[in-house]
Ligand SMILES: Nc1ncnc2c1ncn2[C@@H]1O[C@H](COP(=O)(O)OP(=O)(O)OP(=O)(O)O)[C@@H](O)[C@H]1O
Ligand SMILES: O=c1ccn([C@@H]2O[C@H](COP(=O)(O)O)[C@@H](O)[C@H]2O)c(=O)[nH]1
């Protein structure tokens with residue numbers, strides 16, 4: 001079986017990533033419902049949920065060497081350089097027993113996409129795209145009330161601009177490869193999940209069982 005290798009581990013060994021690893025990128029504007037739907041996918045289909053934004057937030061909270069820089073990027077709604085985000089995703093994938101991942105909020109731009117495919121050496125099975133109008137996104141974020149530093153009207157404007165200018169082209173890229181599953185995300189949480197279920201139900205059976213760690 002063909003495999004690709006992650007970089008050397010602390011103990012000198014190499015984590016081998018097998019062809020059977022399945023990656024799904026979950027994309028959509030800020031507030032489109034990625035973080036709401038992903039736990040439901042975990043519950044029903046046994047994927048491991050990796051949220052790029054949460055991995056970056058953990059770096060901020062652990063006061064790592066890049067924490068302050070990441071916090072500043074987040075406050076400005078800017079995309080953190082790929083070398084940081086891809087490394088965090090790669091580590092989380094290596095540490096997981098589960099080899100089926102939904103990666104929430106990634107790839108944010110072309111640089112992210114190329115870095116992931118070149119370094120991790122996996123192409124996503126498909127991209128789950130939550131399509132939602134701008135006014136609804138803004139309304140949802142302003143009502144979210146989770147204390148996020150970027151959930152304010154000024155940063156929302158910046159995040160939406162970055163989404164339209166940098167993330168939509170990634171979605172368009174995968175669409176040109178026939179890899180986008182578009183969901184109308186403006187409906188209720190339950191209605192949206194009905195469509196999400198239909199998409200995942202079509203995956204080969206091996207992708208529907210197993211650990212969520
Ligand atoms: N279908 C829906 N209808 C109404 N509200 C929703 C729906 N889906 C999610 N929400 C609400 O909208 C807000 C944003 O949802 P969520 O955090 O899942 O978005 P997100 O795509 O992860 O956003 P971000 O990119 O900013 O992390 C939350 O308060 C959530 O409860
Ligand atoms: O791949 C990523 C994911 C996130 N960011 C930064 O984090 C914030 C919040 O991300 P959410 O997915 O909305 O939780 C985002 O605006 C970026 O600043 C990133 O740089 N790269």
Ligand SMILES: [Mg+2]
Pocket residue numbers: 034035053105
């Ligand atoms: Mg989210």
